[in-house]
Amino acid sequence: MSASAPPCRGRKPLEQAQIDARRAQVLEAAADCFRRSGFHSASMAAISKAAGMSTGHIYHYFENKEAIIAALVERDSDELNDVLNSFRAQSDFLQAMIDGVDEGLARANRQDRAALKMEILAEAARNPKIASMLRDADRRALDGFCSSLRAAYAARGADDACDLEAKVVLVGALFNGLIGRTVFSPTRDCPALAKTMRRAIAAILSDDDGAATAAVPR
Amino acid sequence: MSASAPPCRGRKPLEQAQIDARRAQVLEAAADCFRRSGFHSASMAAISKAAGMSTGHIYHYFENKEAIIAALVERDSDELNDVLNSFRAQSDFLQAMIDGVDEGLARANRQDRAALKMEILAEAARNPKIASMLRDADRRALDGFCSSLRAAYAARGADDACDLEAKVVLVGALFNGLIGRTVFSPTRDCPALAKTMRRAIAAILSDDDGAATAAVPR
Amino acid sequence: MSASAPPCRGRKPLEQAQIDARRAQVLEAAADCFRRSGFHSASMAAISKAAGMSTGHIYHYFENKEAIIAALVERDSDELNDVLNSFRAQSDFLQAMIDGVDEGLARANRQDRAALKMEILAEAARNPKIASMLRDADRRALDGFCSSLRAAYAARGADDACDLEAKVVLVGALFNGLIGRTVFSPTRDCPALAKTMRRAIAAILSDDDGAATAAVPR
Amino acid sequence: MSASAPPCRGRKPLEQAQIDARRAQVLEAAADCFRRSGFHSASMAAISKAAGMSTGHIYHYFENKEAIIAALVERDSDELNDVLNSFRAQSDFLQAMIDGVDEGLARANRQDRAALKMEILAEAARNPKIASMLRDADRRALDGFCSSLRAAYAARGADDACDLEAKVVLVGALFNGLIGRTVFSPTRDCPALAKTMRRAIAAILSDDDGAATAAVPR
DNA sequence: GATGAATGAGTTTTCATTCAT
DNA sequence: TATGAATGAAAACTCATTCAT
Numbered sequence: 001m002s003a004s005a006p007p008c009r010g011r012k013p014l015e016q017a018q019i020d021a022r023r024a025q026v027l028e029a030a031a032d033c034f035r036r037s038g039f040h041s042a043s044m045a046a047i048s049k050a051a052g053m054s055t056g057h058i059y060h061y062f063e064n065k066e067a068i069i070a071a072l073v074e075r076d077s078d079e080l081n082d083v084l085n086s087f088r089a090q091s092d093f094l095q096a097m098i099d100g101v102d103e104g105l106a107r108a109n110r111q112d113r114a115a116l117k118m119e120i121l122a123e124a125a126r127n128p129k130i131a132s133m134l135r136d137a138d139r140r141a142l143d144g145f146c147s148s149l150r151a152a153y154a155a156r157g158a159d160d161a162c163d164l165e166a167k168v169v170l171v172g173a174l175f176n177g178l179i180g181r182t183v184f185s186p187t188r189d190c191p192a193l194a195k196t197m198r199r200a201i202a203a204i205l206s207d208d209d210g211a212a213t214a215a216v217p218r
Numbered sequence: 219m220s221a222s223a224p225p226c227r228g229r230k231p232l233e234q235a236q237i238d239a240r241r242a243q244v245l246e247a248a249a250d251c252f253r254r255s256g257f258h259s260a261s262m263a264a265i266s267k268a269a270g271m272s273t274g275h276i277y278h279y280f281e282n283k284e285a286i287i288a289a290l291v292e293r294d295s296d297e298l299n300d301v302l303n304s305f306r307a308q309s310d311f312l313q314a315m316i317d318g319v320d321e322g323l324a325r326a327n328r329q330d331r332a333a334l335k336m337e338i339l340a341e342a343a344r345n346p347k348i349a350s351m352l353r354d355a356d357r358r359a360l361d362g363f364c365s366s367l368r369a370a371y372a373a374r375g376a377d378d379a380c381d382l383e384a385k386v387v388l389v390g391a392l393f394n395g396l397i398g399r400t401v402f403s404p405t406r407d408c409p410a411l412a413k414t415m416r417r418a419i420a421a422i423l424s425d426d427d428g429a430a431t432a433a434v435p436r
Numbered sequence: 437m438s439a440s441a442p443p444c445r446g447r448k449p450l451e452q453a454q455i456d457a458r459r460a461q462v463l464e465a466a467a468d469c470f471r472r473s474g475f476h477s478a479s480m481a482a483i484s485k486a487a488g489m490s491t492g493h494i495y496h497y498f499e500n501k502e503a504i505i506a507a508l509v510e511r512d513s514d515e516l517n518d519v520l521n522s523f524r525a526q527s528d529f530l531q532a533m534i535d536g537v538d539e540g541l542a543r544a545n546r547q548d549r550a551a552l553k554m555e556i557l558a559e560a561a562r563n564p565k566i567a568s569m570l571r572d573a574d575r576r577a578l579d580g581f582c583s584s585l586r587a588a589y590a591a592r593g594a595d596d597a598c599d600l601e602a603k604v605v606l607v608g609a610l611f612n613g614l615i616g617r618t619v620f621s622p623t624r625d626c627p628a629l630a631k632t633m634r635r636a637i638a639a640i641l642s643d644d645d646g647a648a649t650a651a652v653p654r
Numbered sequence: 655m656s657a658s659a660p661p662c663r664g665r666k667p668l669e670q671a672q673i674d675a676r677r678a679q680v681l682e683a684a685a686d687c688f689r690r691s692g693f694h695s696a697s698m699a700a701i702s703k704a705a706g707m708s709t710g711h712i713y714h715y716f717e718n719k720e721a722i723i724a725a726l727v728e729r730d731s732d733e734l735n736d737v738l739n740s741f742r743a744q745s746d747f748l749q750a751m752i753d754g755v756d757e758g759l760a761r762a763n764r765q766d767r768a769a770l771k772m773e774i775l776a777e778a779a780r781n782p783k784i785a786s787m788l789r790d791a792d793r794r795a796l797d798g799f800c801s802s803l804r805a806a807y808a809a810r811g812a813d814d815a816c817d818l819e820a821k822v823v824l825v826g827a828l829f830n831g832l833i834g835r836t837v838f839s840p841t842r843d844c845p846a847l848a849k850t851m852r853r854a855i856a857a858i859l860s861d862d863d864g865a866a867t868a869a870v871p872r
Numbered sequence: 873g874a875t876g877a878a879t880g881a882g883t884t885t886t887c888a889t890t891c892a893t
Numbered sequence: 894t895a896t897g898a899a900t901g902a903a904a905a906c907t908c909a910t911t912c913a914t
Contacts, residue, residue, distance in 0.1 A: 474694065699882095
């Protein structure tokens with residue numbers, strides 16, 4: 001009400017920054033609700049309450065509930081790109097991936113993130129639009145990792161590594177599989193896990209695909 | 219479908235076998251609906267229609283919707299045990315795990331199974347009862363794999379392998395991570411993936427935790 | 437079907453006595469259920485369980501749920517007649533009514549009877565058929581009491597008492613009002629109540645309607 | 655009906671008065687439905703239709719159906735207090751009670767009130783929450799009448815009347831018993847009843863508990 | 873006579889969405 | 894911009910009743 005007092009700038013439409021802030025505010029609230037109740041059991045009333053605004057007003061920022069879900073999925077998908085970029089910023093991309101294990105595990109182990117991730121995957125299984133978003137984000141991340149990896153192998157003088165995409169997919173799967181566990185059984189901090197994980201990643205990324213590797217260990 | 223009960227309205231007290239068949243019939247229908255729409259968007263009306271019986275009648279076999287979900291989760295949780303047993307039936311447990319990769323990938327890649335799995339994990343994130351069921355099943359499977367693995371290592375004359383549980387968890391994560399991908403991007407049949415997967419599993423299960431392994435692949 | 441088997445006493449239709457016994461069995465069970473849950477919240481399933489027979493079978497003895505209710509109302513309505521007859525069996529009808537206070541209070545104070553009575557009255561308010569049954573029973577009881585009272589007054593040499601029906605109605609109201617209390621607040625055994633009650637009934641039944649009686653006591 | 659709120663869809667935050675009016679509107683509609691069909695057979699759809707609003711909207715004003723019932727019971731319970739207060743406003747409390755007979759009979763004889771009252775008593779028999787509400791209201795009314803009566807007796811120079819509560823209970827029972835009759839047989843206006851009623855009440859409230867009173871009327 | 877599986881309409885309640893203010 | 898009252902179409906679940914056996 002009195003909040004609409006003009007800053008001398010008249011009754012101009014809220015600047016884009018304002019709008020973005022509001023959207024972020026809703027998104028944050030929605031993420032909380034969705035984590036707790038899932039996409040479909042979280043009511044718009046609950047979201048609006050958590051966001052500190054009226055139900056009706058949310059519809060100024062999002063066309064409907066599905067749009068909120070989509071925006072959240074988008075936001076979540078961006079995160080992997082951040083990780084990619086942080087690896088790229090380091091001198092040795094390969095080593096960065098292995099060194100990133102500890103932080104990766106810590107992320108995988110956060111209940112709230114895990115819950116939302118599972119919610120998103122479940123939604124993707126039934127909502128083609130969401131599936132498509134995930135597919136695109138996945139494509140981008142895969143390409144990014146592959147190109148950086150290719151460069152890393154080259155710098156190391158290795159042959160152009162074969163089956164790069166399969167490698168990246170598997171490293172990703174390792175983390176995502178752990179995220180899945182988190183929802184029912186958060187892993188306590190575990191050095192053994194990190195160590196074994198590093199070894200697994202190293203094995204996946206290594207390029208010597210000698211026949212022996214498929215044999216039983218020792 | 220596979221229901222051996224004729225669709226006629228039998229009235230003599232159903233024998234247990236009959237009852238079980240009916241329950242399975244409902245479960246099958248429910249799984250279908252849940253895959254398509256998720257636990258909470260699939261209506262009892264849809265399930266009953268798919269099961270070929272009236273809404274009301276479903277409640278003769280399941281106390282409520284949640285009970286159907288729980289039964290499905292139970293059924294799904296049993297599957298890993300079947301895998302464990304099939305490995306145990308083979309002469310070399312370690313090799314069996316590695317040889318099982320192809321079949322495992324095939325399983326992981328089935329859309330319908332993946333969708334239901336994600337639905338279950340998402341539900342676990344918000345429903346403590348479901349989480350607890352998963353936790354129990356996970357515990358049982360983990361214990362089973364660990365004890366068989368321990369025996370396998372001993373037979374091979376290896377030291378008592380350290381961090382066994384971490385190893386098993388990671389191998390599981392690898393598959394579950396791939397299942398997660400399946401919902402948005404089913405992997406076409408891919409020999410490279412299988413090969414890399416075998417190498418990864420071998421590396422995880424191998425017991426030489428030399429410091430070198432944590433280093434970047436040559 | 438086979439019920440039409442001819443005599444020889446073999447598969448004869450159940451004797452009337454049998455049928456009556458079954459009906460009574462159902463009625464007893466239904467009364468219990470109705471007391472606990474009311475006419476409309478008590479399910480046929482609950483009644484059949486309490487009666488120790490299948491739901492379907494109840495419909496051999498009663499056309500439908502309403503018929504059970506009606507039969508119960510009928511049964512309940514007969515009770516007042518029993519009281520009337522017990523009074524008539526005594527030498528002094530008037531005195532019998534006053535002496536009956538203690539037993540009457542005891543009856544009025546039984547939770548189960550009170551609950552059913554209120555259920556019946558509530559039902560009568562919405563179900564004309566039940567209302568009509570109550571009206572008829574009430575008419576019969578009223579007439580019975582009035583005629584016995586008239587005889588009693590005559591024997592006592594009193595004038596033909598005026599407003600007999602009003603008197604009887606009021607005595608009845610006294611008891612029924614107490615029954616109403618019982619559902620929320622069963623009166624502990626209370627000599628004061630009985631004493632006051634006797635005085636009230638005596639006053640009601642006494643015929644000297646001197647102007648003074650309408651005045652304030654003392 | 656008496657709702658002062660125009661049927662237009664106002665959207666500014668309703669003031670308390672508005673809210674109260676809406677609640678009253680729902681209550682009025684519900685009372686009508688309950689009288690006709692009873693608490694459990696009256697559907698929320700019927701109530702909302704009678705109240706002129708959508709089913710969903712009723713839940714803005716009442717948490718659920720039981721809350722509506724409870725509110726109605728509360729409202730009904732308040733009425734006896736009004737009667738008490740009107741008696742207290744008169745110069746002679748005892749006389750007021752006796753003079754109040756005509757109005758009391760008129761009240762007792764209204765079909766709609768009687769139906770609702772029986773519904774409430776029946777509900778109390780199975781719903782402890784309602785029973786408790788009735789118990790509390792009864793307690794308050796009893797205490798109120800007793801204290802006023804005690805004062806009246808004292809003013810009159812009578813001994814402290816004994817068994818006051820029993821007296822009040824019986825006077826109440828007299829009226830409530832008549833209300834019970836009303837549902838199946840509304841008493842036509844009847845001077846004889848009123849006269850006898852006054853005599854009964856006078857007898858109940860009078861304090862001379864001579865042994866003679868328990869004897870048969872001359 | 874006796875059973876209880878089966879039906880499907882009906883119940884209460886929730887919720888995304890709209891829109892007058 | 895912001896509100897929240899209002900809608901009405903589901904949803905899960907219950908239940909009287911039927912009827913093949």
